[in-house]
Amino acid sequence: MKILVINGPNLNMLGIREPDIYGKSTYKDLIEMIQSHADSKGIEVEFYQSNHEGDIVDRIQAAYENVDGIVINPAAYTHTSVAILDALKAVQLPTVEVHISAVEEREPFRQVSYVSYIAEKTITGKGFDGYIEAIDFLCEKIQKK
Numbered sequence: 001m002k003i004l005v006i007n008g009p010n011l012n013m014l015g016i017r018e019p020d021i022y023g024k025s026t027y028k029d030l031i032e033m034i035q036s037h038a039d040s041k042g043i044e045v046e047f048y049q050s051n052h053e054g055d056i057v058d059r060i061q062a063a064y065e066n067v068d069g070i071v072i073n074p075a076a077y078t079h080t081s082v083a084i085l086d087a088l089k090a091v092q093l094p095t096v097e098v099h100i101s102a103v104e105e106r107e108p109f110r111q112v113s114y115v116s117y118i119a120e121k122t123i124t125g126k127g128f129d130g131y132i133e134a135i136d137f138l139c140e141k142i143q144k145k
């Protein structure tokens with residue numbers, strides 16, 4: 001089983017600013033945490049981070065028939081990107097949307113998510129643990145297929 005973990009714009013800056021919202025751990029810490037969880041479950045994970053909407057669309061398209069599921073934190077594109085939503089619809093892979101912060105408790109513009117129209121589950125406000133929950137959810141779902 002292979003799961004693709006996509007992180008959107010500015011998430012490569014984790015741990016550098018806004019620790020009160022996103023915590024003190026870095027993007028590298030996040031990848032290591034997910035990798036070690038995936039190893040313990042015997043599943044393969046691929047990581048992709050980009051600050052560019054079209055590149056994220058390209059990566060989602062490249063996942064078609066190559067991965068079993070997608071975990072995505074589209075970051076700011078969550079609230080604006082019909083293109084990312086359409087790419088996820090096109091590839092028809094089980095998808096979980098993750099947000100480190102509790103977006104529903106923040107500014108009104110963060111309470112709109114285009115990706116949630118396609119996501120089978122949306123996890124918010126659990127910090128990095130949200131990604132682990134997303135992997136576990138996808139694993140269970142894919143194994144039941």
Ligand code: CA2
Pocket residue numbers: 009010011013014015016017018022073074075076077078098099100101102103110
């Ligand atoms: O809570 C989340 O995971 C978000 O997807 C993070 C996005 C934000 O635009 C969404 O509304 C919610 C922002 C990620 C930016 O991360 C930073 C990291 C360090 C310093 C500044 C921003």
